[in-house]
Structures are given as C-alpha cells and as structure tokens.
Amino acid sequence: MTTTLEQAKTAAIPQGGGLHRRLNMATAMIGGIVFASLFWYLAHHFLDATSRTYSDEVAGSLTIGWIVGFWLGIGAFVAPLRWLIGRDNTRADDLYLAGQGQGTSRYWKFTTDHKVVGVQYIIMTMVLLGAGGILAMAIRTELIVPGNHFVNQQVYNGFIAVHGMLMILALIVAVAGPWGNFVVPIMCGARDMAFPRLNALSLWTLVGAAGLLLTTLAVGSLTMGWVVLEPIADQAGVGMDFFAMAIIVFTVSTTVAGVNTICTILTMRTKGMTLARLPIFVWGAIIAAALGLYAFPYFSLVEAQTLMDRTFSTSFFVANAGGTGWLQANLFWLMGHPEVYVILLPAVAALFEIAAVMSRKPVFSYRSAVAGMTGLAGLSILVWAHHMFTTGWAPTLGGPFMLTTELISIPTGLFFLVLIGTLWRGNIWMKLPTIWMFGFIANFIIAGVTGIYLSDIPLDDQLHGTMFVTAHFHYVFVGSVLFGAVSALAFWYPKVTGRFLNEFMGRISFWLTFIGVQVTFLAMFASGLRGMPRRYSSYAFIFEHTNLMTTIGAYIIMAGMLVLLGAVITSWNKGEPAGPNPWHANSLEWMVPTPVPLENFEVLPVITEDPYNYGEELVRS
Amino acid sequence: MSTSTNKQSLKGMLWTWAALTVIGVIIGLYAPAWIMPKSMSNNMHLTILTMVVFTVAAAPVAAGVYATALFALTRWTHKGNDVPSAGPAVRENAMVVTTWLVVSTLLTVFLLIWGLGALAVDNGSTGKNPLVVDVTGQQWVWSFSYPGTHVSSPDLYLPLNREVEFRVTALDVTHGFWIANMGVQVDANVGTITTIHTTPDKLGTFDIRCTQFCGLNHAFMVTEGHVLTAQQFTSWLASQPQRA
Ligand SMILES: [Cu+2]
Numbered sequence: 001m002t003t004t005l006e007q008a009k010t011a012a013i014p015q016g017g018g019l020h021r022r023l024n025m026a027t028a029m030i031g032g033i034v035f036a037s038l039f040w041y042l043a044h045h046f047l048d049a050t051s052r053t054y055s056d057e058v059a060g061s062l063t064i065g066w067i068v069g070f071w072l073g074i075g076a077f078v079a080p081l082r083w084l085i086g087r088d089n090t091r092a093d094d095l096y097l098a099g100q101g102q103g104t105s106r107y108w109k110f111t112t113d114h115k116v117v118g119v120q121y122i123i124m125t126m127v128l129l130g131a132g133g134i135l136a137m138a139i140r141t142e143l144i145v146p147g148n149h150f151v152n153q154q155v156y157n158g159f160i161a162v163h164g165m166l167m168i169l170a171l172i173v174a175v176a177g178p179w180g181n182f183v184v185p186i187m188c189g190a191r192d193m194a195f196p197r198l199n200a201l202s203l204w205t206l207v208g209a210a211g212l213l214l215t216t217l218a219v220g221s222l223t224m225g226w227v228v229l230e231p232i233a234d235q236a237g238v239g240m241d242f243f244a245m246a247i248i249v250f251t252v253s254t255t256v257a258g259v260n261t262i263c264t265i266l267t268m269r270t271k272g273m274t275l276a277r278l279p280i281f282v283w284g285a286i287i288a289a290a291l292g293l294y295a296f297p298y299f300s301l302v303e304a305q306t307l308m309d310r311t312f313s314t315s316f317f318v319a320n321a322g323g324t325g326w327l328q329a330n331l332f333w334l335m336g337h338p339e340v341y342v343i344l345l346p347a348v349a350a351l352f353e354i355a356a357v358m359s360r361k362p363v364f365s366y367r368s369a370v371a372g373m374t375g376l377a378g379l380s381i382l383v384w385a386h387h388m389f390t391t392g393w394a395p396t397l398g399g400p401f402m403l404t405t406e407l408i409s410i411p412t413g414l415f416f417l418v419l420i421g422t423l424w425r426g427n428i429w430m431k432l433p434t435i436w437m438f439g440f441i442a443n444f445i446i447a448g449v450t451g452i453y454l455s456d457i458p459l460d461d462q463l464h465g466t467m468f469v470t471a472h473f474h475y476v477f478v479g480s481v482l483f484g485a486v487s488a489l490a491f492w493y494p495k496v497t498g499r500f501l502n503e504f505m506g507r508i509s510f511w512l513t514f515i516g517v518q519v520t521f522l523a524m525f526a527s528g529l530r531g532m533p534r535r536y537s538s539y540a541f542i543f544e545h546t547n548l549m550t551t552i553g554a555y556i557i558m559a560g561m562l563v564l565l566g567a568v569i570t571s572w573n574k575g576e577p578a579g580p581n582p583w584h585a586n587s588l589e590w591m592v593p594t595p596v597p598l599e600n601f602e603v604l605p606v607i608t609e610d611p612y613n614y615g616e617e618l619v620r621s
Numbered sequence: 622m623s624t625s626t627n628k629q630s631l632k633g634m635l636w637t638w639a640a641l642t643v644i645g646v647i648i649g650l651y652a653p654a655w656i657m658p659k660s661m662s663n664n665m666h667l668t669i670l671t672m673v674v675f676t677v678a679a680a681p682v683a684a685g686v687y688a689t690a691l692f693a694l695t696r697w698t699h700k701g702n703d704v705p706s707a708g709p710a711v712r713e714n715a716m717v718v719t720t721w722l723v724v725s726t727l728l729t730v731f732l733l734i735w736g737l738g739a740l741a742v743d744n745g746s747t748g749k750n751p752l753v754v755d756v757t758g759q760q761w762v763w764s765f766s767y768p769g770t771h772v773s774s775p776d777l778y779l780p781l782n783r784e785v786e787f788r789v790t791a792l793d794v795t796h797g798f799w800i801a802n803m804g805v806q807v808d809a810n811v812g813t814i815t816t817i818h819t820t821p822d823k824l825g826t827f828d829i830r831c832t833q834f835c836g837l838n839h840a841f842m843v844t845e846g847h848v849l850t851a852q853q854f855t856s857w858l859a860s861q862p863q864r865a
C-alpha cells in the first residue's frame with residue numbers, strides 16, 4: 001500500500017477509472033435532491049394520507065432519500081461496490097482517490113488524503129460556526145429590547161434550536177476535525193489514517209447532516225431547544241423530523257471518525273513511538289474519540305426513538321401512552337455531558353502542546369495531563385443526571401450525582417496545573433497561538449467556578465433553566481473551546497498553508513473576541529442571577545440593561561470572528577512565508593516538508609524520545 | 622534569570638495573588654446578595670449563602686491562576702523577534718503535583734459536604750402542618766388550587782412563615798415552576814406530581830416564571846405571587862369564588 005515519494009512526484013493525474021472520478025460536491029447535492037424527491041414522491045403516493053403521522057412519514061422518507069442520494073453522489077460507495085464485483089481499486093485509483101495531481105478541486109471531492117480531509121474540516125467548521133453565528137446574531141438582535149420585533153416567536157424558537165445544534169456540531173469538529181486529521185497521523189509517524197476511505201466518509205456524512213440541519217429552518221415549526229425535550233418536541237412540525245434525521249446521520253459520521261482515529265493511533269505509530277512518547281495532543285485525540293464512541297450512540301438512539309414516536313406512533317416518550325419524557329432526558333444527557341468533554345479535550349490537549357512549544361519547555365507533568373484527561377472522560381459518563389436535578393426525576397439520586405459532578409474539579413484542576421506548570425519560568429514566545437491560549441486560561445477559570453455553583457443542588461434549584469446556565473456553558477464553549485481552537489488554528493496554520501496566520505489581524509481579532517466574551521456573558525450571568533430564564537423570546541423590563549449589554553458584546557464577538565475569517569482567507573495565499581518548522585518544535589509534523597507530500601514521509605522515522613526535549617541538551621552537556 | 626530576581630518575582634506574584642484573592646472575596650461577599658432577587662424564604666437565604674461560600678472558597682484558587690498568568694505575561698515572556706532559547710527543562714515535581722492534588726481534593730470534599738448538608742436542609746420538610754398548594758402548568762398559564770377549599774386562582778397567594786408544599790404537575794408539556802425569590806424550582810411534568818417545600822418569610826409580591834421551554838409563549842408564562850399575613854391569607858381564601 002505504501003508508495004515512494006518518487007512515484008507520487010512523477011505521476012501526474014493517474015490514468016484509468018471512470019464515472020466516479022467525476023463525482024464531487026455538486027453531484028452529491030444533485031444526488032441528494034434527486035433521491036429526496038424520489039423518496040418524497042413514493043411516500044407521498046403510497047402512504048396512507050389519512051394517517052395522523054402522514055406528514056412526518058413523508059418528511060422522514062425524504063430525509064432518508066437525501067442522505068442516500070448524497071452518499072451515492074459523492075461516490076462514497078464506489079470503491080466497496082467495485083470490490084464487490086471483483087474490480088477492486090487499482091493503485092492508480094487509490095492515488096487518484098487520495099487527490100494526487102488534482103489541485104484545489106480535490107477539496108470538493110471524496111478525497112482520502114488525511115491532510116485534504118483536515119482542510120475540509122477547517123472549511124466545515126467555519127461554515128458551521130458562520131451559520132450558527134448568524135443565528136446567534138439574530139437571537140441577540142431580537143433580545144436587544146423587550147418585546148418581539150425582529151422575528152416572530154415561532155421563527156425565534158427555531159433559531160434557538162438550530163443555533164444550539166449547529167454550534168455543538170461546529171465545536172465537536174473544531175479541533176478534532178482539522179487537527180485530529182491533519183496532524184495526528186503525522187505526529188504518530190503514519191502515512192495516512194488507518195482507514196482513509198472511512199475518513200472521507202466521515203467528513204462527507206457530516207456535510208450531508210449539516211445540509212439536513214440547515215433545511216430544518218426552511219421547513220420550520222421547531223418548538224424545542226436543541227435538547228429536543230419531550231413531550232414538547234411532539235408538537236413540532238416536520239422540521240423536527242429533519243432535525244432528528246440530521247442527528248442520526250451525524251452520529252454515523254462521529255462513529256466512523258472515532259473508530260478511525262482510535263485505530264490510527266493504536267496501530268499506525270512508527271517504530272519507537274511508544275505511548276509514553278506520544279505528543280500530548282495525540283492523547284487528547286484518542287481519549288476524546290473513545291469518549292465520543294461511548295456517547296454519541298445515545299444521541300442517535302434518542303433521536304431514532306423520537307422519530308419512531310412521530311412516524312410509527314410508538315410511545316417511548318409519550319406520557320399518556322405509557323412513555324415518559326424523563327427517559328428522553330436521561331438518554332439525551334447520557335450523551336450530553338460526555339459530549340462536552342468530547343468537545344473540550346482536543347482543545348485542552350492542543351493547548352498543552354502549544355504551551356510546551358511556545359514556552360520552550362517540556363509539558364509539565366505529562367502524566368498528570370494524561371491522567372487528567374482520562375479521569376475527566378471516565379467521570380463524565382457518571383454525571384449525566386446533574387442536568388435533571390430540577391426535573392423531579394429520582395430525587396434520591398441527587399446526592400450521588402452531586403458527588404460525581406464535583407469530583408470533576410480534580411481532573412480539571414490538573415489541566416490548570418499542567419498549563420501553568422508548563423508556562424512556569426518559561427521563555428514564552430508571545431505569538432498568536434500563545435495569546436489565544438492565555439485567553440483560554442482566563443475564561444476557563446470563570447467557566448470552571450460557575451460550573452461548581454451549578455453542581456450544587458440547592459444552588460442549581462435557583463440557577464437551573466436560567467440565563468446563568470447559558471452564560472456558564474458559553475464560557476465553556478466560546479470562552480474556552482473556541483479560544484483553544486483558534487490557538488490551535490494559529491499554531492498549525494503554517495503547516496497547512498506554508499504561511500503564518502496574519503499576526504496583526506489575529507491580535508485585533510483576539511482583543512475583540514476576548515472583550516466581547518466578557519461583556520456578553522458576564523452580563524448574561526447577571527440576567528440569570530436576576531431571574532431571567534433561558535430560551536426567552538422577550539423579557540421583563542428589569543432585564544433590560546444586562547440584555548442590551550449582552551447584545552452589544554455579541555456584536556463585538558462577531559466583529560472579532562469576522563476579522564479572524566479575514567485573516568484566515570487573506571493569509572492562505574498571501575501570508576508571511578513560514579517554512580516547514582516555524583515554531584522550532586520537535587514533533588514529527590514539523591519534521592516533514594511544507595506542503596506535506598502525499599503519504600507524508602519518504603522514509604518512516606524511528607523515534608527515540610518524546611518531542612519535548614527543549615533545553616535538555618544543555619542539561620546533558 | 623538569577624536566583625534573586627526569581628525570588629523577587631515570586632514575592633510580587635504572592636502580592637498579586639493576595640490582592641486578587643481579596644477582590645474575589647469581596648465580590649463573593651457582596652455581589653450575590655446585590656444582584657440576586659430579594660430573598661423571601663429560608664431556601665433563598667441558603668441559596669445566597671451557598672453562593673457566597675463557594676465564591677469565597679474559589680477566590681484563592683482562581684486568583685492563583687490569574688496571578689501566575691499575569692506574571693507569565695509580564696516576566697516570563699521572550700522579548701525580541703528571534704527564537705527564544707529553551708526554558709528550564711522541568712518535567713516533574715512530585716511535591717507540586719501532590720500538593721495540588723491534595724488541595725483540590727480537600728476543596729472538593731468541602732464543597733461536597735457543604736452541598737450535601739445544604740441539600741438536606743433545602744429539600745426537607747419541617748412536617749409542621751404545611752399548607753398544600755396544587756400547581757398546574759399548561760401552555761401558557763399557571764393555576765393554583767388549595768386542596769380542601771375549592772379555591773383555584775391564576776395568582777399564587779401564600780401565608781407568611783408557614784411551610785408550603787407545592788405539588789406540581791402539567792397538562793400538556795413540561796413546564797418549569799420557579800420562584801426566583803424563594804430559591805425553589807421543579808419541573809411540572811405531565812402525568813406526574815413533583816413536590817417542593819419552602820417557607821416564605823417576607824411579605825410582598827414576587828414573579829413566577831417558567832424555566833422549561835414550553836413552546837410559543839414560553840417567555841410570557843409569568844404569574845404574580847403574593848406573601849400575605851396569616852390573617853390576610855385567610856380572608857383572601859374566604860373571599861374567593863368556590864369552584865367545584
Ligand atoms: Cu453536564
């Protein structure tokens with residue numbers, strides 16, 4: 001399966017192949033639309049139109065048609081089908097599939113090269129953040145003054161649900177997608193992921209799911225938050241069916257990606273790359289992937305049950321037919337809490353990596369870093385009912401769940417120890433990645449302390465369901481994860497493009513975003529403390545000032561993000577050239593040329609020590 | 622960096638830490654009571670007290686991280702455009718890691734003990750002749766009825782200094798029954814009754830807001846509540862139309 005770099009260099013576009021070489025995102029969209037129409041037509045004509053669930057059955061069929069057509073149109077099944085009929089891909093076909101000699105068009109295709117997939121994830125993250133961000137601005141604009149002026153309440157409620165879901169998707173992939181794909185295989189000393197075609201499948205499945213999710217807004221009539229609480233979701237229109245199917249498809253993507261990441265890290269490491277010598281980011285990637293494999297099946301399960309309640313008149317969550325909304329809530333949060341750490345861990349692990357490189361020191365207490373991440377992942381599967389303290393479900397479990405939840409402070413504390421210990425008396429190189437890392441540290445403290453309040457039941461009885469909770473998890477997701485993600489982007493951007501992310505624009509963006517986050521979410525804490533519930537489309541006059549502040553802050557964040565977007569776009573071709581190892585780091589991704597050649601290494605390296613030996617030559621000599 | 626400047630910088634860091642801790646403690650002592658709604662029940666006193674205690678307990682930890690980060694920014698940053706030389710290659714420090722683990726564990730245990738104690742007080746009933754109020758949520762109104770009286774009201778009326786037991790349910794979808802001034806909240810679920818207790822200890826008016834997303838007019842599912850003296854409450858009850 002390996003090729004030499006010579007072959008890769010000399011070959012232009014590999015010859016042979018057929019129809020599948022012409023497939024790309026456009027054919028995928030066409031396939032999706034054609035099949036969706038076909039499925040809609042069949043369902044429309046052959047299902048019982050008098051049934052109560054008729055419109056949901058039709059909508060469900062249509063969404064299945066969309067994803068099947070999208071997969072076919074992007075060429076996801078070409079290689080397995082060819083294998084089935086005994087005409088397996090040739091070496092030339094595989095190289096073509098890896099994107100050889102195709103310039104930028106390979107970014108819009110079912111391309112298997114892990115670096116192409118990484119870049120596709122960067123684009124995907126920005127699209128999802130952009131769409132979710134536009135909805136956030138619409139929500140904040142509606143809330144700028146009391147009363148409903150800008151959008152009607154029904155539309156507003158849909159915005160709330162889709163904003164939440166889009167941002168969750170964006171952050172799940174924000175670090176693990178781009179860098180878990182682009183740098184993890186190189187860090188391990190591998191030529192690609194363990195299953196390159198599954199890698200492409202995970203990316204394009206995500207695109208298909210995002211398409212469904214965005215369509216929910218057009219179809220409308222969503223009446224629930226992104227948690228899709230039952231029985232309220234039962235009142236939603238066909239938008240709910242699109243929403244549920246988008247989640248089911250999305251979990252296919254995360255499962256495929258998770259298995260691939262784990263297999264790559266476990267089996268594809270080069271000679272001498274023992275687990276103890278792994279760059280710490282690789283640990284973050286594998287722990288997050290494993291946690292995702294545990295968590296996301298609950299998500300597709302709960303959405304499948306919701307869909308069945310709506311189409312087949314089952315009654316998993318229907319209270320007056322033997323079901324219960326508490327079952328939905330349990331299943332949802334069994335996914336929902338671990339998911340927070342699936343999002344957080346890759347960002348934290350990237351920051352450990354960045355802290356070491358930028359302060360020119362080894363990661364302080366590497367073992368604490370690994371233990372902290374593992375401990376957090378382990379605990380996270382035992383805390384889900386803290387989201388249900390006020391539901392009235394199983395009050396006797398309040399104490400035990402308070403215990404497990406508060407224990408989370410201990411591994412989280414280790415993260416601070418590792419970061420602070422790594423910076424301690426370092427020779428800190430103040431570049432963009434470092435600046436965003438300091439932003440993370442400042443915000444993550446606030447996220448952590450406010451999390452402690454919410455883990456305490458008497459306090460949660462006051463704060464649950466209010467804007468305080470919303471502000472808390474926005475400090476986690478925007479203040480912490482987004483800052484970590486931008487730090488990682490600034491850090492590895494030169495490896496992708498050969499150029500630095502514009503330092504000046506990056507700093508402007510940092511200050512706007514950092515100040516915006518404080519204004520937005522500190523004011524939101526105050527709204528919640530004063531008594532404003534979440535998911536409100538309007539509010540009483542006593543919440544006027546804090547809401548105005550939050551909206552102003554949100555606009556500042558948007559300005560910061562737009563500057564960042566400008567920096568990412570303008571630096572791509574015109575940024576300051578960076579060379580293969582601009583941060584003078586030691587891990588393998590910096591040892592290969594930029595742009596990284598297909599299959600990464602001419603000769604696989606042999607590893608004799610971990611990548612953190614800054615200053616140790618001095619000590620030894 | 623020589624040892625003496627190191628000592629100096631550490632001393633400065635200690636002062637920064639102390640100053641930030643004091644700021645944190647002051648915020649902790651005054652901000653909750655200042656921002657949060659006026660307390661009208663025993664539960665709310667406990668809620669605010671817990672907020673104060675947790676903030677004060679967290680202040681030195683947060684201040685420690687901020688002080689170190691500020692020092693890193695001012696003293697440990699590399700000046701100039703060249704590549705910085707390597708810092709001290711410290712990989713492990715058994716003392717530091719152990720201390721960190723012990724301190725964070727002790728803090729967690731403290732929070733937990735406080736939380737469990739507060740939980741017992743918060744959710745317990747005194748058992749002394751509580752007034753029972755049946756609370757029913759539906760899209761998008763609350764209604765309150767007083768068992769044994771046939772009185773049903775869209776507003777909530779409570780007597781002062783007598784324990785209330787709310788028995789909460791919903792007719793259509795889940796709603797969240799929350800009295801922000803009393804620190805009590807529980808969901809109203811279809812087909813189930815959930816119970817919470819509180820003892821109002823201040824006369825006055827308060828808002829009841831729905832905390833569980835319940836559809837179109839969720840934001841407008843607000844009702845007034847009133848704490849009356851025992852006498853006023855009795856005469857209010859008597860003046861209400863009796864519904865079957
Ligand atoms: Cu949680």
Ligand SMILES: [Cu+2]
Nearest residue numbers: 831833835839
């Ligand atoms: Cu509501």
